[in-house]
Amino acid sequence: MTSQLSSILPSYPPDEMGESDTTEPWIAIEPIVRSTDDGTAQSTNPPTFHQSQFDVILRRQRTRPPTGGGLKDTLATASRFLNLSSDFEFAGWGSFSNLKLTGEDHVVGEERLQRIRRSRLLGQYTGAAVPGNAVLGSVFYALPAVVAVSGVYSPISLFMATLTLFLWRPIMEELASALPISGAPYSYILNVSRKWLALIGAALLLLDFASTSVVSAATASSYLAGEVVLPFPTFVGAALVLIIFAFVSLTGLKESARIASVVLAFHIATMIALAIASTVYWARLGNVQLRHNWADGQPSTHAAIARQLFNGFCLGMLGLTGFECTPSYIGRIKSGQFPLVLRNLHLPAIVLNTLMIMLVLATVPLERVLGGANVLSALAEMSAGPWLRKWLVVDATIVLCGGVLTGILSACELFEQLAHDRIIPQVFLYSLPISSAQYISITVFTAISAALYASSGGSLAIVSKMFSLVWLTVMGLFPLALLLLRFNRGRMPRERNTPLSLVFLTLALVSVVFAGNVAIDPSTAGYFAAYLFGVLAVFAATQNQVQLLRAVYWTYDQYPVLHRWTISKMWGTGLVGVMTKLKRQPVCILVKTDEINHLLHMLLYVRENEETSCVKIVHFCDEENGVPSELEANAKILDEAFPEITIDLIIVQGMFSPANVASLAHRLQIPPSLMFMSCPGPQFAHPIAEFGARIISL
Known part of the structure; x- marks a missing residue:
């Protein structure tokens, strides 16, 4: 190119170029000469972009080693370090x-592709069984929380809360059709926006899994304490459940759709038996208890009624927890089955939550319901006697302990994904030689869950309310991810197109319900913010290891006396080596x-x-x-x-x-x-x- 350009460009003597010993290639562009009306020549120098005569410009390139190594020009740039070039x-x-x-x-490559294709084994029922235990098992801790704030208006509040999933279903379906990858909503945001926003999603998911494990363990302990006399307080029982299932996870037990299906079938059979027994008891009893409860639970003003309905609606979202986990398994669900999975989770949740709270208010005295007793076990005992109560306690223990295990295993999958994305250290990928269990992930997650429960003073009510805030925020990430996908990845093919007004309505609903939950108990917002910022601080530190190490080295570098000590110099050299390796x-x-x-x-x-x-x-x-x-x-x-x-x-x-x-x-x-x-x-x-x-x- 140099020889071709030099043949068409004028040459200049070395003394006219100003540097006679230069070895760099230069291009001199001849001024454009125009003729005026009187025949004289007029030069315009330099030419404008529009007037440029050449579309190829030869620029100086620094000499590069043939093998590609070597440093770039470092002489023109000063180092910010005193003792580091x-x-x-x-x-x-x-x-x-x-x-x-x-x-x-x-x-x-073919083996990896075939593994991805073979992993899509879950149909509409087996796919719903994996998160279904969490969705339908949440009835054990959602009903007491809603009744405590909504009283006799709990059936209306819960019914309205379960209907809101009709807003989320089309949003989730569009996201899943565009990005059918596991790990949502973290993976969605990672592919449609910046990594720092995805880290917020990862932090919220981790808190959601921890809250699921804590609430499930505490509720299981509470149901056991209501049936048998435990030799220790309830909060100790919850801690023991967490520890026991951490050890179970260390044995290498993996979540299975078949096991989840069996547990879910047992839970559904229990709920059907409870519903039939309660309905028969209600028919024999008549509406006497329902009228008494209605009269005893009436607020004094219309404003108080509206407040109870709104508070119950806000906390009623607890009855839907587990629904947010469904897109996390999208990579294992057969193509075209995801909308059916959402339907199979949503419709039973509407029926179960609304029916059970209605049966409770129709057969159990309101003072007993509000007295802190296990609501469903009280319903079972009133309807059929101790045998059904014991059956229900067994079912609650199995389903809720399954929720603890699901939280641990889901957190391990999240940690694995974060480690592959280099957000957290690679030690989270270490596994035991025999069971292949990720012992670092299990240990860290159990410690986080225990700290979460201990900071609440062992209060199930506080953790449940904070769980509601975490769940709402995680659910708010789905419409946010869809907005970002529409704006930043609008070309991406997808099977459906959700109305934009529905997306904005869902975001507005999340904001209103979040504010309502904070108004019910402002202290829960403090717990939520403290843990969210704590997890984000850890993620930010691990995501910016080089920058933090650079700041540490700069501080060390400002004290010349440290460079005179052999041990200190070795420490500084090792720090530079770690930064270089990470980079x-x-x-x-x-x-x-x-x-x-x-x-x-x-x-x-x-x-x-x-x-x-x-x-x-x-x-x-x-x-x-x-x-x-x-x-x-x-x-x-x-x-x-x-x-x-x-x-x-x-x-x-x-x-x-x-x-x-x-x-x-x-x-x-x-x-x-x-x-x-x-x-x-x-x-x-x-x-x-x-x-x-x-x-x-x-």
């Missing part, structure tokens, strides 16, 4: 290479075109969201289209524009497909979760879930 701030030069995947790579963890950007603005935006995302100084730009090249003409040149420009990042360009021979991406992940030893791609369009030929890559641009 500026070499530390800069990465090496990137490289260009052609890559052909081997047969072993293709075998590994060299690579990520991969999958690109289709060579537009430099598109490449720039993807690199900016990586710089803002990932702690890495090693980025590999990968383009899959087929024989029909070839390599984009400006891709190599633009990659070199960006490699120079980002001195803190080494940018390697890799051209892979083959089609862009899920199997080839999985093969590339094996070849480069980069997990698919750290491979980034742009948003697919409506004509995209492959399911997005099979790639496992993160979508980071439109």
